[in-house]
Amino acid sequence: xxxxxxxxxxxxxxxxxxxxxxxxxxxxxxxxxxxxxxxxxxxxxxxxxxxxxxxxxxxxxxxxxxxxxxxxxxxxxxxxxxxxxxxxxxxxxxxxxxxxxxxxxxxxxxxxxxxxxxxxxxxxxxxxxxxxxxxxxxxxxxxxxxxxxxxxxxxxxxxxxxxxxxxxxxxxxxxxxxxxxxxxxxxxxxxxxxxxxxxxxxxxxxxxxxxxxxxxxxxxxxxxxxxxxxxxxxxxxxxxxxxxxxxxxxxxxxxxxxxxxxxxxxxxxxxxxxxxxxxxxxxxxxxxxxxxxxxxxxxxxxxxxxxxxxxxxxxxxxxxxxxxxxxxxxxxxxxxxxxxxxxxxxxxxxxxxxxxxxxxxxxxxxxxxxxxxxxxxxxxxxxxxxxxxxxxxxxxxxxxxxxxxxxxxxx
Numbered sequence: 566x567x568x569x570x571x572x573x574x575x576x577x578x579x580x581x582x583x584x585x586x587x588x589x590x591x592x593x594x595x596x597x598x599x600x601x602x603x604x605x606x607x608x609x610x611x612x613x614x615x616x617x618x619x620x621x622x623x624x625x626x627x628x629x630x631x632x633x634x635x636x637x638x639x640x641x642x643x644x645x646x647x648x649x650x651x652x653x654x655x656x657x658x659x660x661x662x663x664x665x666x667x668x669x670x671x672x673x674x675x676x677x678x679x680x681x682x683x684x685x686x687x688x689x690x691x692x693x694x695x696x697x698x699x700x701x702x703x704x705x706x707x708x709x710x711x712x713x714x715x716x717x718x719x720x721x722x723x724x725x726x727x728x729x730x731x732x733x734x735x736x737x738x739x740x741x742x743x744x745x746x747x748x749x750x751x752x753x754x755x756x757x758x759x760x761x762x763x764x765x766x767x768x769x770x771x772x773x774x775x776x777x778x779x780x781x782x783x784x785x786x787x788x789x790x791x792x793x794x795x796x797x798x799x800x801x802x803x804x805x806x807x808x809x810x811x812x813x814x815x816x817x818x819x820x821x822x823x824x825x826x827x828x829x830x831x832x833x834x835x836x837x838x839x840x841x842x843x844x845x846x847x848x849x850x851x852x853x854x855x856x857x858x859x860x861x862x863x864x865x866x867x868x869x870x871x872x873x874x875x876x877x878x879x880x881x882x883x884x885x886x887x888x889x890x891x892x893x894x895x896x897x898x899x900x901x902x903x904x905x906x907x908x909x910x911x912x913x914x915x916x917x918x919x920x921x922x923x924x925x926x927x928x929x930x931x932x933x934x935x936x937x938x939x940x941x942x943x944x945x946x947x948x949x950x951x952x953x954x955x956x957x958x959x960x961x962x963x964x965x966x967x968x969x970x971x972x973x974x975x976x
Contacts, residue, residue, distance in 0.1 A: 615635055668738045770899070794886075796811060
């Protein structure tokens with residue numbers, strides 16, 4: 566019988582050789598000095614070898630335990646070598662069918678339907694909040710209580726919105742696994758009520774004309790970079806999403822026609838719109854862009870990042886600029902809030918048609934025939950609307966500077 570002291574003393578020779586233990590278990594000593602455990606056995610009248618592992622990774626005690634397990638399999642009429650191969654194949658299959666593998670597969674298939682920032686956020690949520698708890702689990706073995714436990718970890722840190730998004734993603738991943746034949750029952754379908762209701766919050770936005778006039782005057786007096794000041798000045802004029810504004814490219818602009826065409830793949834609403842989204846540029850917006858063109862016109866980005874000109878400025882830069890001007894971006898005005906400001910005042914102050922406003926916001930709008938938004942819908946009217954809006958904002962600035970803002974309707 567072998568002992569650890571004897572095994573440690575075994576040295577390599579010119580040829581491979583064997584040193585037996587008991588019951589067919591032996592060590593194969595290679596010319597390199599490596600020591601391999603092997604178990605000799607007979608199955609269906611044929612002599613076979615079972616590879617157990619290498620010493621010292623597999624100790625003598627562990628090798629003997631593996632030997633006993635092999636004997637038990639033989640008594641049950643099972644070939645230990647075949648059983649081990651089947652177990653390995655099962656582990657590999659489980660790895661392919663793990664929550665991690667399927668979640669990444671689902672994300673890869675869906676990401677081309679999302680804006681790049683949405684794809685990154687979803688992947689971050691998967692990697693940071695879901696995979697540490699669920700990643701290695703075969704998706705077919707997941708139970709609802711495990712998913713609840715994972716969501717509770719997110720809830721316990723107070724991230725209720727993230728927990729709701731995580732629940733949505735888990736449900737979609739499991740549904741995808743079911744659709745592709747790797748799951749019979751979706752354990753995420755029973756998660757209703759597992760998360761506290763979302764807190765309804767609105768983006769901070771000024772909708773009172775006098776206060777908005779002051780904001781516009783403050784923006785004009787911004788002392789930061791000319792690039793950022795221009796982006797900030799365009800935000801209320803164009804009222805598109807901050808990420809779309811910051812990511813504006815010169816190739817998207819037709820300064821002669823006065824149009825900014827946002828590619829469909831950049832839009833959050835890409836599943837709701839047919840084609841690209843057109844934003845008419847008012848005379849005031851054109852003047853700002855023409856003024857900026859000599860500075861950044863050779864770059865791809867209209868508002869290039871100071872450190873890397875191939876990338877755009879961050880949306881947080883707009884919010885930081887607003888805070889520099891003295892505005893609380895949580896309670897007063899944030900970059901995204903310019904959309905709400907425009908939506909409210911275009912309706913209440915200029916009395917413009919809601920469908921024009923909604924189309925310009927790229928919101929989902931269906932006509933009487935049930936047709937979804939298309940990029941040229943009401944375009945002539947929207948061109949006029951955007952100019953009226955820019956003129957109205959100029960009027961608010963003049964009236965604030967004169968100390969006499971009129972809040973009546975501007976028809």
